[in-house]
Amino acid sequence: MFVLGPSLLSLALDSSLSLCAPPRELYSPLLTEKILQTALASRATQYPQYTDRVAGDWLYFAPDTWTSGFFPATLYAMYTRARLCNWDTENATQWLTLGRQWSTAEVPLESNNSVGHDVGFLSYPFVEELVINPHNETAISAVNRFASDLAARFSSVVGCTRSWDTPNPIDFQVIIDNMMNLEVLFVSAGLTGNNTLREIAISHANKTMRNHIRPDGASVYRPFQQKTWIESDVIAKFTAQGYANWSTWSRGQAWGIYGFSNMYKHTGHLDYLTTARRMAAYFLTHLPTDGIVPWDFNAPLDPPRPADSSAAMIAVNGLMLLSQQERSLSPANDTGASYYQNAAMQLLRDNTQLAWRPEWQSLLANGTVDNPQGNNLTGIVYGDYFFVKAGNDLLSMGVASC
Template sequence: MWKQAIEDAVAKTQRNMSVHGMTFPHIDNDQRYAWGENNDWIEGFYTGMLWLCYRYTGDDAFKKAAMEQGSDYRRRLDNDIALEHHDIGFLYMPSAFAQWRLTGDESAKRLALDAADKLLGRWRPKGNYIQAWGPAGDEKNGGRIIIDCLMNLPLLYWASETTGEAKYKDIACIHAEQSLRYLVRGDDSSYHTFYFDQESGIPVGGGTHQGYHDGSTWTRGQAWGVYGFALSYRYTRDPRFLEASRRLARYFIAHLPKDHVAYWDFDAPIEAGTPRDSSASAITACGLLELIEHLEEGDAERAYFQEHARRMMESLVKHYATIGDETAEGLIRHGSYSVRTGNAPDSYMIWGDYYYLEALMRMEQGFAGFWYESE
């Protein structure tokens, strides 16, 4: 099953690459991608898919296309194009870091390190956090962190390992600790966002930008937490992060519908037409497979998490994947971007496609994507 699904994903990615050239997929409301420039937070996932396909096939066409895109990431960083946000890791780990990891290209390594410096510039020492969106002092977002940022921290952890400079890891650790303290609730659910007073650093309270309401649990946010805390554990070996990943994973699994593919928010009313978020289940499957790697063979939950990762992926492959549909640009249907604002509540999500392919390659080959250096 996994091999067939990977080969279908490779064929679709190859077709997109041939048809759309150097353009990147942007989210669209109409069961398709809107292809355009590298100017959002999501482009790294597409370049990462090219590198995953190259890793799987050895086909130099994927390598050539991904490396051509790599020059655009250098242009974007040097000109500071639409980078006033924390998603630098999402952009540069699956692109520049992946290029260096798979080819040994030193210029790509340098680009990834420069991107880490850019992310480091979002550190706000008064509150000990990495600001999610907007410039320093931004009236609306200056004191805001979001759970998604956990997935950008590997760029900083790796930069510390690579340069020997502790500042990258120190800041990543402190931000992860703040995320654990303020974004993870006592019942193992999570806030999407949390606010601090910009001047004093005093914590203000949790909220949401994407979820059903401020106190609800946005499923993709919970997914970022499952995977992000597991990656923080990989880099730090801090048992608090491993336990956080476990807690969020238990909650995610316990609140899934029968087919193991999440609705967009765990607290949203389930009615006819309530949007799913297939990307949340794809991300969580990757997170569970990462978490399992850090659990002892005799750990009672290891088999439990393994089984639920398998169920999520089986459901995605059998009921959500576009296998056999030669007109489809995306790999899995029924992802949601922002149901709250009506922005693509039911369409293809390029991060959903990326994590779906990553999870398949974890299942089939044990290859875990581009969030750390060694396999």
């Protein structure tokens, strides 16, 4: 049984972390209005990824982009919201119809895409469709083909799926984001009975656990390069979006919390739960006093480091998933579950208060796409998706109401 250490236990029992109400913006009519306006104003042939920094208007990209699954997945999440909140049937049907329409331009990517490992993110709306209609052949085909695409990137020598193709065939890069893409392997394995997909996910998670996570629980962004096709050594560990190779990029840390919590959910392997706890501990104990998630936990304070609301929302979802896994233990770890749930709620409130921008097309502002490239202080489509998903999960958990 996992027992919280003294510092985390004191946080769990601290009245300041008692379960607070979710931010009212999470269930605001304006949230619904904004998403609907975007869905109806565009033709679903290009996808919003992030906004400009002034007016907050969406910038659109071709379907062959790693983020293109998030907006249609948000529309499916709104269908779920309609069901959870007992909205009328016509309203719910509208969201489902829009989700299906917005997924259509993704279908050709099943056989031809350039996103590498991120096919898992492309699969999100099709996975959501299967929850609604497990017999939908379009969704079944999409999930299975995206899973096959990801599995084809697996090297038994390295034990991981390759992130991107590189000019040097023995240069094998693996990033922490890959942990989020493993879900499609489990879903496809459930559809097909192909246990190899499950084994690939486990191998990748085991190698990531061994090579991406520092002793203090912080994540490394890109750790591997493969030396030969018959043996593999880690010869470089470095960042692309963080402040420095030794620092901790907050979105990568959030991917890890969620990814390892999800691996425990699928396998019951306690090492994954332990890793998720370690990564969550680092994230929560390195937050500034105002609770706002910075782009990088170790970036200098002068000049002021930008926030990343998308990292915050991913971490909120990861912490809630971790809380659920603590309650699934036998006996349940109620102390740990309450701690992670309370921390998620506080993180959600603090970062929504900063990032909610009524006049923008996105739900949230203050996101950082890629700070080294100067792409910060924007709305981000995956930040919005995880914001809506957090609201749905709280409703499903019975700790919020519409």
